[in-house]
Amino acid sequence: MLKTTIGKLRFMGYFEGVSLLVLLFIAMPLKYGFDIPEAVRIVGSIHGALFVTYCIVIAYVTLKTRWNIIWPILSIVVAFIPFGNFILDKKLHKLEKTYG
Numbered sequence: 001m002l003k004t005t006i007g008k009l010r011f012m013g014y015f016e017g018v019s020l021l022v023l024l025f026i027a028m029p030l031k032y033g034f035d036i037p038e039a040v041r042i043v044g045s046i047h048g049a050l051f052v053t054y055c056i057v058i059a060y061v062t063l064k065t066r067w068n069i070i071w072p073i074l075s076i077v078v079a080f081i082p083f084g085n086f087i088l089d090k091k092l093h094k095l096e097k098t099y100g
Contacts, residue, residue: 017083
């Protein structure tokens with residue numbers, strides 16, 4: 001997966017997507033249901049760093065593969081949707097064969 005340009009985006013998208021799910025479905029319930037705000041602070045910081053890295057990888061892939069504007073926009077939009085990166089991953093897997 002890490003051998004191709006798009007594979008690097010898929011790899012980073014996976015971790016960004018998992019961090020969003022952990023934030024939404026574990027850390028936030030701990031904060032609001034059990035009054036443990038540290039969970040959101042820690043997981044939120046990790047998620048923020050992964051999101052910034054994900055955006056940098058999107059820019060790298062866009063420049064390297066000369067994508068049209070729709071793919072980078074779509075890649076950023078799905079980062080805000082739970083399970084969005086995993087749906088995009090299936091489409092990127094098909095593109096990976098084309099662009100490399």
